[in-house]
Amino acid sequence: MEEGTNRVALVTGANKGIGREIARQLGKLGMTVLVGARDEGRGEEAARELGGEGIDARFVRLDVTDQETVDAAARSIDGEFGRLDVLVNNAGIPAGGGWATTPLRATEYTADLVRAVYEVNVLGAVAVTHAMIPLLRRSPSARVVNMSSELGSLAALSDPGAVEELDPSLQIAGGLGLLAYNSSKAALDAITLMYAGELGGEGVLVNAASPGYTATDLNGHTGPLTVEEAATVPVKAATLPDDGPTGRFLSRYGEAPW
Template sequence: MDDDVTTALVTGANKGIGYAIAEHLGARGMRVLVGARSDAGRDKAVSRLRASGVDAHGVRIDVTDDRSVAQAAAEVEERFGRLDVLVNNAGVSGPFDPVTWTQDPTTLDLDVVRQVVDVNVYGVVRVTNAMLPLLRRSPAPRIVNASSSMGSLGRQPGPVMAAYAPSKTFLNGITTQYARAFADTPIIVNAACPGLVATDFNDFAGDRTAAQGAATAVRLATLPDDGPRGGFFEDAGVVPW
């Protein structure tokens, strides 16, 4: 493979914000790896991206499965040799009340909390650590974690979401620890809030497009070497933690 081409892996890139991130990174000339569990969804996304001129390739990955993540890392190494950008976009909300759009902490099923954290936090750690040897081969590695302002303890927007919101708070904390660990390396890691985007994640109730939601993640994925580290950002700037 051409060593001059920047290679980016986006998890959960078969639809929604993840697809938009892949599309915009591809438009910037990057080779985009569409990470997704669904073979059909992944193949469809790759075909759409290629039709728009993006150098897109599919990578099967289930962020909750150690073996799947290890196999994905081995595949990326075999096919592309290194990884320059990792966008940990895959995420879930967990079930919520369809009328109030809430997850009540007083009645919350602990299995729901475990499932949400397994994807939104453990999945990020699992994928990041598996891809880290490949990222270290890049001259300018970037990691972006898809967070939400609902994880902000200062802002606390939206309905009570006792599984989803704390998972993003947890993710923000993990992001800062990675940034501290990478302080003396070229690896830059940050968290991005896309805003309330209309996707099937929220039954298309958002007021922003997927392209708008992708903008901050794309900016953080393409930071210069002196860019910020360990921050939490949205379109308007820093999100209060």
Template sequence: MTTTKTALITGANKGLGREISRQLGKLGHTVWLGCRDEGRGRQAEEELRAEGIDAHFVQLDITDQQSVSAAMKHVEARTAQLDVLVNNVGIGSGLAMQPSNEDITEIQAMFDTNVFGTIRVTQAFLPLIRKAPAARVVMMSSGLGSLALTGDMKSPTWGLAAMGYSASKAALNMFTVKLAKELLAEGIKVNAACPGSVATDMGGPTAPRTVGQGAAIAVRLATLDWMGPTGGFYHDGDGPGIAPYGW
């Protein structure tokens, strides 16, 4: 009987998703790389395998129910359980636009991915997650989704607009809490992670944090022991642990 844990990370072909996959793989997890683009997914699989990581590509477009269902069947046929789900995929646009001018179509696209896509994947894989003895679900959120920080004039995010993106992450945070309450008695922990401002395609090359630093909080939440928290919103602060973020 194997004790290897299995993880699925969405948006795993680059940036935070790829780094989360790498870090979990280095900890001994078998990692499923959920990627929309097959070419990039296969390349990420090959590169991680070259590092000695048991990585497997699975095609996954979280905005497409058929794609999500097919990915679930593919993974289910090859593993007995899913110990970790990291909902990493997210998009952002209109980050410099004021709410009075932000494009409704772009806001809808962000909710389709950041909220509805995440819910779709989580619901689809929940039967496999429930087969694990102590599964962990991590939602990649953002400090921009914090109502407390948004309303604080002393907050570093006070001067930012990004209403649509922020609202989508606030909705994701609510899903986190509601799901954590539902799964509490089953020993499944569900938490939201803020990676900070990371030098990815979304964060830009001048962002202060590396992908390694940004991925760390997701990995910590994905590997919590039985005493770890659930239903919370966390970042890694200035140390090796986790610190709560204001909702």
């Protein structure tokens, strides 16, 4: 795979946090980055900021829960580039009402709270991927990165002691009662495997990537990692060589257990 030049990458939820940093790092590699954001003002501002660093960054309005914006984004990428080389499904939310220092217990979650999280973290990723598949298939070496989390690891949730030495993030999976968030990432992991299974033969590598516990708005800036550190994992997954892995759960510590 040719490194960087002329490759086109779409990052969802790229107006802030880890998504913006992924866009920055991919842009620094020479890719044209499409800054997906649901809010025009925030998206334009992020694209302008990246442009100021010499990156070819362009705002694309994209609310992953709004099929019309998803379809419009696919049409505009098709018209402008005719293909998509990298898709990073990064947009994500923590819980129905946002991050809380005292999260709900599992038994306190209503279906509505869970549904709100799945709309973005699960269905949003499916909507965007489904819309972009024809464009990804036209790339000579497409990469899809689904932003997952060790908090969704069934291995960690079922037996934290067995896996915690693999990755410090796994230690808190069962400890935080984030039923909606954790299960949304487990669903995204299964979806990653299904896409990887179908698309691997076509050269489209699809992986889940965990950035690690990172200080962002998503968690009230409680994580120890910086966005610069966090973005390295998804960026690596977005720039894998043609003989790179597919259907894996990549983390800072190598591979995380599903």
